Amino acid sequence: MENAESNHQDIDTFHEAIVAVTRESLRMNITAELKKHGTSHIVTTDTVKDITRSLSEFPNAILVIDFEIGHDAVVQVLEKARCPYKADVRPMYLICKSLERDVVALATDYHVLRLRAGEITGDDIHKDIHDIYVYEHMSEDSRMMLHQVSELREKGKWEEAGVKLMQSLEKDASNVKLKVELAENLIFTNEHKAALKLLDEILAERPKHIRALSLKARIQMKQGNFDDAAAMLQEVQLFNPDNVERLVDLGQCLLNLDRVKEANGFFDQALKIDEDSVQAARGKGQVSLLQGDLEAALGFFKSSTEEEIAALFNNTAIMCMRKGRFEQGLKLYHTALTQVVKKPETLARVVFNMGLGYLKWEKPDHACKAFKQATSLDPQFEKASHNLRILQKRTKPQVAETSADIIDMGESVGAGNEGDAIGEDIAEMFGSGLELDDSLFESLAQG
Secondary structure (H helix, E strand, O other): HEEEEEEEHHHHHOOOEEOOOOOOHHHHHHHHHHHOOOOOOEEEEHHHHHHHHHHEEEEEEEEEEEHHHHHHHHHHHHHHHOOOOOOOOOEEEEOOOOOOOOHHHHHHHHHOOOEEEEOHHHHHHHHHHHHHHHHOOOHHHHHHHHHHHHHHHOOOOHHHHHHHHHHHHHHOOHHHHHHHHHHHHHHHHHOOOHHHHHHHHHHHOOOOOHHHHHHHHHHHHHOOHHHHHHHHHHHHHHHOOOOHHHHHHHHHHHHOOHHHHHHHHHHHHHHHOOOOOOOHHHHHHHHHOOOOOOHHHHHEEEEOOOHHHHHHHHHHHHHHHHOHHHHHHHHOOOOOOOHHOOHHHHHHHHHHHHHHHHHHHHHHHEEEEEEEHHHOOOOOOHHHHHHHHHHHHHOOOHHHHOOOOOOOOOOOOOOOOOOOOHHEEEEEEEEHOOOOOOOOOHHHOOO
16 A cells, blocks of 8 residues: 555655757746756656657656757657557657647647647746646546556456446546547457447547547458558558557558558658667568568567467458469468478467468368367367367268368457457458467457
């Protein structure tokens, strides 16, 4: 209990602040006001490198940023300031000389708490800093809850995070931020209908709510509706074309639509803004796999685990087979087996998915061999054993689309990554009721 109280005090007083303001007199006034409010450690800098290093060092620090450091620099900083698990709680104060459309879009997209344009007086600074300290529009309980949600998501406890969000929303039913965070959670746990209901409520009041529109597009992606998702994302891009997460989602949509060159362009654009974007690098790796360049692909996957790489190979193989390019898809599986995957349990899942590919290609004998090999690699893999038994009983094996008996009982990958729609896609590809087995690929499942 003492630790919780200590954390609460840290959040309330904001001991640290990062001030990225080029105008000297303005920087001095802001720094003085922060000190009056009890901020004891203030970092002043205007280089992206120093700002991003400070953001990592002080994850709860107030961020004050002046648009005078340059549009590209502001975008890079706001990307780095974004909370990794979406429950954004870092208070951000954005200052600009004029209220241009792109500034408003950035402030909205990155959840900036205070936006101040034009000439700024001492009274303005006092009011803005005061509002940040009392967290205008958000109670202390809500703020603490969002910190807890972020921590739970980081630990993979998305269901518990969802419970906390629902409990808070019951007390504050009109809070749009809570609705958006809960919708994000519901999408991750594949509760799409409930997520859509929340998002539609938000959009009924705020038709141009950027994040709500982006999350609706994410649902379309998870359901395999990549044309619709791409159209929605491109519409939202008009408000802010520099959002890395959305650029990656657009790339993934186009990749699934077999528009590889266009997808690659979006991944490149994302990496130009954030060279450390793991998701964009993975997208580039998938492009390389589709182009037959294994060495380049593995270079882009260098920060991924074996299970994550196996999932990326698997997803790329599914893209090929969905377009009828069975040989290319199965070659990707073979490459994963011979050059990437080493763990027996992961090997078993890859071989199992190869078996499903052979069924789609109407080669049940090859599928039978694959399921048999999967059971040899992992004798406890009941899903492979089940499919093997069904196929062996038949004198004239049939492909999966005509059989409700041959199943894949795996779990779906969560939202916000390359594996988003794998479960749904494989079900569509191999017939009603079938899902991809990716139970070992859960490390990709980060929102």
